[in-house]
Amino acid sequence: MTPSPPRPVLLLLSGSRRVVDKALGLGLDVVHLQAPTMADPSLDPLCLRSVGVDLLDVPAVLAVARTLHEEFGFAGVCSNHEPACTAAEAVALDLGLVAPGTGVAALLRDKARTHEVLDKDPSLRTPWARLNSPEDALGVAETAGWPLILKPVDGSASLGVLKVDGPDGLDAAWQRVKSTLRNDHHYHEVLPVTGYLVEPFAPGEEFSVETFSVGGSHEVRAVVRKLVGGSFVETGHLVPAGLDAERHRAVVDRVVAFLDHVGLREGPAHTEVIVGEAGIHLVESHARTGGDEIPALLALVTGRDVEADMLAHACGVPLPPAVPPLGAAAVKRYLLADRTGRVTAVEGVAEAVALPGVHSVRIWTSPGDTVRPATASWERLGEIVAVGSTTAAATAAAEGACRTITLRMEEQ
16 A cells, blocks of 8 residues: 655644634644743644744744754645734745745734834835833824824734823823733733834824735735724724725725835735725734634635635645625624723624524633623623625624623623
8 A cells, every 4th residue: 555645744833723724624744832931731632743833932942943854844824813924924935834924924923113114105105103201192183183093013802992182191001011011911922012103193084904915916805894992902893894896996006015125925814904084094013813713714605715825835735615605784782891891791692693694603601700891802701703795784684693791790
């Protein structure tokens, strides 16, 4: 009997069980690098090797990857976890494997550096400054006016984003900036905030553009409408976004020009924009799939799994075929606490799951938990996903499920 050819080996940085399972389903074997503070021992039996390393320490990751490459001969390397994307790209470049670009993941990770690159193109340039003191904010306000946005240069999950309506609110905002820079938040070890920038507040509707690139050609998988709460925490996503043809084309053209300018050539990107009366404002971009499991939402509508495509493309194997979509539209809505308190009961979940159009319901809080209004994505309490023949139908199903679920609390 002829022995089976060896399976390609993927070096995966900070993968979830979902991503590991997809890699195995593609016929790949997995070597897994995990941050020790986020290690998941349940993944170890699924992988050829699992190694703990500080994923923010790029030289350390490179050293580990080179040693493992001698043993396993990686076909590809990737990550869709924001803190690990810079190291994944660095390893790919070092080993001569498929990489998003030449340092583009590191560039997009640092929003101040991204601004510096965009400053070289008048069509992409916007006012901004590194925020080292309140005077930096006043300088931007003199040029662009109020309100302003203060945000971490390397933040994630909407952590630490502040809107300042005028000079009277600047001192209080500066104190909150200094608090965030002390990194006293839940995920400080893997998502440390190292600096801030300031830019004008851009009013308008928020969208993300999900793309997949091969050889510098960018395929737009979807434009997704974002729902955002008062603390800039995302409260939901809608696919398709419902833009008219002219605005859809304008958004796509803007994002493609941006990706070309920063040098992204391979794999997924998630680019956020605001569309308002002043035009299209580029918020930020990442050389990875969208967070909040946006790929799963897209798959319901398009039948294409961008996470699986990312893994296959990194290793040079054929992209998996599309499957029949479940609906023409999909909506995700998050459950949020409207006050601080201790959860005593979560009711109506089974009834919500049974509603027409509801695809899934997940609850992340339990009786006894203390919850509060979300100031970062990890403080959301659950999610509802619904599908329908139109965005309106999917939205109605999701909102009906939200109304069916009751969170009972004791105030503290």
